[in-house]
Amino acid sequence: MSRPTPWRESLIRATSGICAASALFFLFAVLAVMFVFAWPSIIFNGWHFLWGVPWSIGNLYGGNFVVHNGIEAPQGAEYGMLVFLVGTVLTSLIALVVAVPVSLGVAVFLTEVAPARLAAAVGVLVELLSGVPSVVFGLWGVEVVAPLVGHGLGIFLTRTLGFIPFFAGPVGTGVGLLSAGLVLAVMIIPIIAAISRDILARVPRDMKEQGLALGVTRWELVRTIVLPYARSGIIGAVVLGLGRAMGETMAVLMVSGSAINILPHNVYSPVGTMAANIVALLDSAMTDSTGMAVHALAELALALFMITLIVNLLVPVVTSGVNIIAGTVPGAGGEKH
Amino acid sequence: MNGKTSAGRRMKNHLLTVLVVVAALACLVPLVDIVWIVAAKGLAAMSWSLLTTVTSGVAGGLANAISGTILLVVLALVFAAPLGIIGGLFLSEFASTRVAWFLRQGIDILNGVPSIVLGYFGYVTMVEWLGWGFSLLAGAITLTMVMLPYIMRAAEIAMTRVPRGWREASLALGATHSTTAFRIVLRGALPGTLTGLIIAVGRAMGETAPLIYTAGWSNYMPTASLTHSPVGYLTYVVWTFIEEPFASAHALAYAAALILMLMVLAFNVGGRLLLKRRAL
Numbered sequence: 001m002s003r004p005t006p007w008r009e010s011l012i013r014a015t016s017g018i019c020a021a022s023a024l025f026f027l028f029a030v031l032a033v034m035f036v037f038a039w040p041s042i043i044f045n046g047w048h049f050l051w052g053v054p055w056s057i058g059n060l061y062g063g064n065f066v067v068h069n070g071i072e073a074p075q076g077a078e079y080g081m082l083v084f085l086v087g088t089v090l091t092s093l094i095a096l097v098v099a100v101p102v103s104l105g106v107a108v109f110l111t112e113v114a115p116a117r118l119a120a121a122v123g124v125l126v127e128l129l130s131g132v133p134s135v136v137f138g139l140w141g142v143e144v145v146a147p148l149v150g151h152g153l154g155i156f157l158t159r160t161l162g163f164i165p166f167f168a169g170p171v172g173t174g175v176g177l178l179s180a181g182l183v184l185a186v187m188i189i190p191i192i193a194a195i196s197r198d199i200l201a202r203v204p205r206d207m208k209e210q211g212l213a214l215g216v217t218r219w220e221l222v223r224t225i226v227l228p229y230a231r232s233g234i235i236g237a238v239v240l241g242l243g244r245a246m247g248e249t250m251a252v253l254m255v256s257g258s259a260i261n262i263l264p265h266n267v268y269s270p271v272g273t274m275a276a277n278i279v280a281l282l283d284s285a286m287t288d289s290t291g292m293a294v295h296a297l298a299e300l301a302l303a304l305f306m307i308t309l310i311v312n313l314l315v316p317v318v319t320s321g322v323n324i325i326a327g328t329v330p331g332a333g334g335e336k337h
Numbered sequence: 338m339n340g341k342t343s344a345g346r347r348m349k350n351h352l353l354t355v356l357v358v359v360a361a362l363a364c365l366v367p368l369v370d371i372v373w374i375v376a377a378k379g380l381a382a383m384s385w386s387l388l389t390t391v392t393s394g395v396a397g398g399l400a401n402a403i404s405g406t407i408l409l410v411v412l413a414l415v416f417a418a419p420l421g422i423i424g425g426l427f428l429s430e431f432a433s434t435r436v437a438w439f440l441r442q443g444i445d446i447l448n449g450v451p452s453i454v455l456g457y458f459g460y461v462t463m464v465e466w467l468g469w470g471f472s473l474l475a476g477a478i479t480l481t482m483v484m485l486p487y488i489m490r491a492a493e494i495a496m497t498r499v500p501r502g503w504r505e506a507s508l509a510l511g512a513t514h515s516t517t518a519f520r521i522v523l524r525g526a527l528p529g530t531l532t533g534l535i536i537a538v539g540r541a542m543g544e545t546a547p548l549i550y551t552a553g554w555s556n557y558m559p560t561a562s563l564t565h566s567p568v569g570y571l572t573y574v575v576w577t578f579i580e581e582p583f584a585s586a587h588a589l590a591y592a593a594a595l596i597l598m599l600m601v602l603a604f605n606v607g608g609r610l611l612l613k614r615r616a617l
Contacts, residue, residue: 102363305454
C-alpha cells in the first residue's frame with residue numbers, strides 16, 4: 001500500500017478547503033458585483049431611492065440627458081423602491097398571517113393527533129409537494145386563486161370586512177396583493193409545517209407523559225407543554241418561511257399585477273414586489289442607452305439581497321435548534337449542525 | 338372534579354382536534370388541487386409529437402425545452418457536484434470547528450439569496466461583462482450557485498453520520514487522514530450524499546428566475562456551443578405561455594408543467610427511496 005506523503009496530505013486538504021470555500025466565494029462575488037454595478041444608481045438617486053415612489057427610466061427619445069451627482073441619465077429618470085418594498089412586505093405579511101396558523105395546525109396534527117401511519121403518509125406528501133416548481137404555483141394562481149379572489153373571496157371580504165378601509169372594494173380582476181399573498185402562503189406552508197413537525201417531534205416524551213399523568217387534556221398538553229418547549233424552533237421556521245416569501249419571484253410575478261409608480265390602496269390592488277419586478281422591468285431597462293435603468297435594477301436586487309440576508313441571519317439568532325438547510329435534508333430531521 | 342369545567346375542557350380538546358384537522362385539509366387541498374389541474378389539463382395536451390417537435394411561436398412541441406432543461410441541469414451538476422461533495426468532506430473531516438462554522442454561515446446565506454438576485458448577477462457578469470450572451474454556460478453556472486449550498490450541506494450531514502469507529506479503525510490500520518476521508522467516509526456517506534444530489538437536481542429543474550436573463554429562450558434545439566447561443570427550458574414555457582390568449586399556448590404551458598412536475602417528483606421520490614433502502 002502506498003502511503004501518501006505529507007505534501008500530498010496537505011494538497012488534498014487545501015483542495016477540499018477550496019471546494020468548501022467556493023460557496024463563500026460565490027456569495028462575496030455576488031455581493032461585490034451587485035454593489036459595484038449598482039454604484040452609479042446609488043450616487044444618482046441618493047437616499048431618495050429608499051423612499052421614492054416613482055420608478056421611471058425617463059424620456060429615451062428626446063436625446064436630452066440630465067447629470068446629477070456627476071452621473072448621466074435620460075431626462076426625467078427617477079428611481080425609488082418604496083412601491084416594491086411595500087409590495088414585498090405586504091405580500092409576505094399576508095402569506096405569514098395565513099401560513100403560520102395552518103402550518104402549526106398541520107405540525108400538531110402530524111405529531112399529536114393523527115395515527116402514526118396517516119401522519120407518515122401526510123408527512124411524505126407534504127415533503128414531496130414542497131418540491132413543486134414555483135412557476136407551477138404561479139400557473140395555479142393565475143387559473144384558480146386570482147379568479148377565486150376576483151369573483152368570490154374578494155366580494156365576500158368587502159361585504160364582511162368592508163368597514164375596514166383596506167378591505168373595501170373595488171375588487172378588480174383578482175390579480176393583486178391578496179392573490180399573491182395567498183399563493184405565497186400555499187408555497188411556504190409545506191416548509192414551515194415540515195420544520196415545525198420535526199421540532200414538535202423532539203419535545204421529550206417524558207415531559208409529555210408527566211403532563212398526561214397530571215391529567216391534562218391534549219389541548220392543555222399542546223398549549224402548556226409542547227408549544228412553549230418548541231417556541232424558539234417554531235419562530236426560526238417562521239422566519240425561514242418569511243425569507244422564502246420575500247425572495248419568491250415567479251409565482252408572485254404571475255399573480256401580483258406588477259404595479260409600478262403606485263402604492264396599493266386596498267388588499268385587492270395590483271402590487272409589484274422587489275423580486276418580481278426585477279424580472280418584469282429588465283427587458284425595458286435594457287433600452288436605456290445610459291445604462292441607468294439596469295444600474296437601478298441592480299440596486300433593487302442589492303436591497304433585496306440585504307433584506308433577505310438580515311432575515312436569514314435572524315434564523316440562528318432566534319432559534320437554537322433549526323438550520324436553514326438541514327431542516328430540508330431528508331433524514332437529517334432539522335437537528336443541530 | 339367540577340363537572341362544568343370538565344365539560345369545558347373536553348370541548349376545548351375536541352376543538353383542538355377539529356382545528357388541526359381543518360389545518361391539515363387547508364394545507365393539502367390546494368396542493369392536491371394543483372396536482373389535479375396540472376395532471377388533467379397537462380394530460381389533455383400531451384401527445385407524442387409534443388415530445389419530438391420544437392416550439393414554433395406559441396404552438397408546436399417542447400423537444401427544445403425538455404432537452405434544454407436537461408442540458409442546463411446536467412452541466413450545472415458537473416460544476417456543483419464535485420465542489421459540493423468535496424467541500425462537504427472538508428467541512429466534516431478537515432475543518433476546525435471555527436472554520437467550519439464560518440463556512441457554514443456562508444453556505445446558509447448563499448442558500449437564502451433570492452434566485453432572481455443570482456440570475457441578475459449572472460446577467461451582469463457573464464451575459465454582459467464577459468460577453469457570452471444568453472447561453473448554456475451562463476445559465477448552468479447560475480444554476481450551480483442555486484444547487485451548491487444544498488449539495489454541500491447534505492453531503493456534510495451524511496458524512497458526519499458515518500460512525501466514528503470506522504474512522505478510528507482506518508486510522509489504526511495506518512491510513513492517513515485524507516485516505517480515511519476519501520476511502521471510508523466518502524464511501525460510507527454515499528447514500529445520503531446521492532440523495533442530496535438527486536433532490537438538488539429536482540429543485541434546479543424547477544428554477545426559472547436564475548435562467549430568464551442568463552439562458553434566455555430559444556425555439557430551436559440546443560446547439561453544441563457553450564456561449565452565444567440561447568437555450569430554451571420548460572419553466573419558461575409555463576411562465577410566458579399561460580399569459581398568452583391562445584389555446585395552443587395554454588396547452589403547451591400545461592404540458593410543460595406536467596412534464597416538470599413528473600420530473601421533479603421522480604427525483605424527489607427516487608432520492609428518498611435511495612436513502613431509505615441504503616440508510617446507514
